[in-house]
Amino acid sequence: MSSLIKHPKDFYAGLMYASVGAAAAWICRDYTMGSAVRMGPAYFPTLLAILLIMVGVASLIRSFFHRGEAIAAFAWKELGLVLGAIVLFGLLVRVAGLAIALILLVVISAWASQQFKLKTAVLLAVVTTAASILVFVKGLGLPFAILGTWFAR
Amino acid sequence: MDILANLSLGFSTAFGLANLFYCFIGVVLGTLIGVLPGLGPVATIAMLLPITFNFEPVTALIMLAGIFYGAQYGGSTTAILVNLPGEASSVITALDGYAMARNGQAGKALATAAIGSFIAGTIATFLIALFAPPLAEMAMQFGPAEYFSLLVMGLIVSIILAHGSLLHAIGMILLGLLLGIIGTDVNSGAERFTFGAPWLADGIGFVVLAMGMYGVGEIVNNLEKKETRDVMLKHVSGLRLSWAEFKQILPSILRGTGIGSFLGILPGGGAVLSSFAAYAVEKKLSKNPIPFGEGAIEGVAGPESANNAGAQTSFIPMLTLGIPSNPTMAIMIGAMMIHSIQPGPAVLTEQPALFWGLIVSMWIGNFFLIVLNLPLIGMWVKLITAPYHLMYPVILVFCAIGVISINNTEWDVFMMAAFGLIGYIFGKLECEPAPMLLGFILGPMMEEYLRRALLMSSGDATVFFTRPLSATMLAFAAIALVVVLLPSISKKREETFKE
Numbered sequence: 001m002s003s004l005i006k007h008p009k010d011f012y013a014g015l016m017y018a019s020v021g022a023a024a025a026w027i028c029r030d031y032t033m034g035s036a037v038r039m040g041p042a043y044f045p046t047l048l049a050i051l052l053i054m055v056g057v058a059s060l061i062r063s064f065f066h067r068g069e070a071i072a073a074f075a076w077k078e079l080g081l082v083l084g085a086i087v088l089f090g091l092l093v094r095v096a097g098l099a100i101a102l103i104l105l106v107v108i109s110a111w112a113s114q115q116f117k118l119k120t121a122v123l124l125a126v127v128t129t130a131a132s133i134l135v136f137v138k139g140l141g142l143p144f145a146i147l148g149t150w151f152a153r
Numbered sequence: 154m155d156i157l158a159n160l161s162l163g164f165s166t167a168f169g170l171a172n173l174f175y176c177f178i179g180v181v182l183g184t185l186i187g188v189l190p191g192l193g194p195v196a197t198i199a200m201l202l203p204i205t206f207n208f209e210p211v212t213a214l215i216m217l218a219g220i221f222y223g224a225q226y227g228g229s230t231t232a233i234l235v236n237l238p239g240e241a242s243s244v245i246t247a248l249d250g251y252a253m254a255r256n257g258q259a260g261k262a263l264a265t266a267a268i269g270s271f272i273a274g275t276i277a278t279f280l281i282a283l284f285a286p287p288l289a290e291m292a293m294q295f296g297p298a299e300y301f302s303l304l305v306m307g308l309i310v311s312i313i314l315a316h317g318s319l320l321h322a323i324g325m326i327l328l329g330l331l332l333g334i335i336g337t338d339v340n341s342g343a344e345r346f347t348f349g350a351p352w353l354a355d356g357i358g359f360v361v362l363a364m365g366m367y368g369v370g371e372i373v374n375n376l377e378k379k380e381t382r383d384v385m386l387k388h389v390s391g392l393r394l395s396w397a398e399f400k401q402i403l404p405s406i407l408r409g410t411g412i413g414s415f416l417g418i419l420p421g422g423g424a425v426l427s428s429f430a431a432y433a434v435e436k437k438l439s440k441n442p443i444p445f446g447e448g449a450i451e452g453v454a455g456p457e458s459a460n461n462a463g464a465q466t467s468f469i470p471m472l473t474l475g476i477p478s479n480p481t482m483a484i485m486i487g488a489m490m491i492h493s494i495q496p497g498p499a500v501l502t503e504q505p506a507l508f509w510g511l512i513v514s515m516w517i518g519n520f521f522l523i524v525l526n527l528p529l530i531g532m533w534v535k536l537i538t539a540p541y542h543l544m545y546p547v548i549l550v551f552c553a554i555g556v557i558s559i560n561n562t563e564w565d566v567f568m569m570a571a572f573g574l575i576g577y578i579f580g581k582l583e584c585e586p587a588p589m590l591l592g593f594i595l596g597p598m599m600e601e602y603l604r605r606a607l608l609m610s611s612g613d614a615t616v617f618f619t620r621p622l623s624a625t626m627l628a629f630a631a632i633a634l635v636v637v638l639l640p641s642i643s644k645k646r647e648e649t650f651k652e
Binding site for chain 1: 204264328345373376377542543545551569570581607613
């Protein structure tokens with residue numbers, strides 16, 4: 001397969017455009033199309049979806065003729081830790097409260113660095129969390145619970 | 154209306170104590186993020202939006218604008234001193250600026266950048282004052298057909314000016330337009346692409362998208378690279394230019410200002426392209442015995458003036474037409490909407506103090522930059538060495554708190570993470586996120602104008618070609634597209650962006 005695809009970046013980008021376009025066009029079948037005078041909710045997005053499919057197909061075709069570099073390897077560990085830390089923050093911010101959610105966000109995301117040291121990370125987390133609580137909750141009055149519903153009672 | 158009366162209204166607004174103070178904060182913050190690689194103005198403005206909720210609208214905009222042009226300035230400092238452009242627009246400055254620093258002329262290069270930026274900023278401020286009112290008046294005559302054609306022209310110009318592949322730029326714009334449509338359709342009330350999820354009913358927040366793609370995605374990208382940053386220069390001296398040197402660079406500054414002012418107005422143009430174009434022009438015209446790339450002072454003066462002028466004139470289409478020419482302007486529109494100001498030709502007549510205050514504040518901000526930054530250069534140099542592994546978790550904290558505080562829903566946090574992933578993958582596929590962000594902002598506008606134009610013409614699509622202004626804009630777009638697709642020119646275009 002790889003010998004056929006000469007430009008992997010174009011190939012996968014084209015695949016992405018074409019599939020997003022196809023999915024959008026498919027979903028639009030459930031909406032009213034309307035006419036040019038009275039455009040329904042499906043009119044404009046269907047137009048865009050068709051154009052996007054065309055761009056995707058063009059990119060796919062081009063990838064068989066046009067030589068290009070391979071896609072660089074993904075940094076899975078870094079990606080997973082940073083995104084995981086953010087998602088965990090979202091999950092915890094209400095139930096555990098801002099303080100715990102922020103500390104975990106900093107420590108887990110800092111883990112993604114090659115220079116990670118637990119001690120520095122914890123120190124950074126505590127300082128950042130304290131400063132954020134002071135600035136955002138006390139100073140600007142944003143409605144965050146410092147300790148979440150788990151601790152309420 | 155008299156230009157002087159307008160400017161004096163602007164001065165009285167901008168010299169208000171709070172406005173002066175936040176202008177100062179804005180440019181200092183901007184310089185800071187400009188100096189620190191890995192944090193751009195889009196992400197910063199997005200992070201700080203929630204803080205400006207309680208501000209007066211004009212104060213909020215003054216501060217956010219300060220961040221934008223302050224960042225251009227800070228970016229050039231690192232480009233000159235350590236060959237690390239803090240912002241994309243200072244990539245060009247690094248070529249000759251860093252070479253000058255190696256020849257022991259770091260101070261001269263920094264002074265050139267500062268003076269060039271200041272002169273460019275001053276001229277651009279006057280250009281905005283001159284051209285914005287007639288443009289806004291013209292825009293008042295626009296019907297939906299003209300607006301639609303203007304958006305089409307804007308998007309096509311931004312495709313042409315995008316880096317890398319034309320095809321991917323088109324794809325990313327279409328993707329952005331589709332993303333912008335997610336949510337409740339204003340006309341029919343139908344929910345589109347929401348999969349019944351209530352947190353998608355209002356659409357995807359621009360801040361969520363921008364912070365995911367530019368904030369989170371960038372962080373992972375930076376983590377891949379190894380941290381190597383050696384500042385060779387501990388001391389910078391000779392921050393002065395002689396009169397002869399000033400006379401030598403003045404033409405370059407003026408040319409750069411002209412190029413930047415023009416390109417800044419075009420969609421997708423702005424600071425980055427301006428600096429590239431100005432460098433090319435200076436290289437052609439130079440009479441300097443020192444070749445470009447080895448420390449030619451014009452190679453710093455031209456692009457630095459151009460990127461500052463371009464940064465400033467990109468406010469023209471945003472303020473008068475409500476159309477963003479780059480992602481930073483898009484987020485400024487978001488900021489205006491949060492303060493329930495609809496950007497467009499009406500801003501000028503309904504909010505004259507805001508409009509003129511913002512413009513004059515840019516000039517004041519440029520003055521702050523030149524007065525403050527040259528003496529503070531030592532501090533910025535220290536900051537360049539700030540360890541990234543301690544910085545990015547703090548950036549994430551700002552992103553997380555910022556994004557959740559806008560709508561107070563954790564779904565925005567999850568979506569930000571998702572866009573971080575998407576942004577990272579796009580980076581691997583060499584798909585630029587900027588056209589997508591433009592499309593995202595313009596999507597709903599385009600649909601609305603298309604709908605209205607066709608409704609008024611009873612479904613006759615020729616309306617876009619029979620109305621003269623609309624036809625002119627579409628013709629311009631078509632010509633521009635054909636021209637870049639010509640093989641000889643498309644080759645040249647690739648070469649230009651490869652540098």
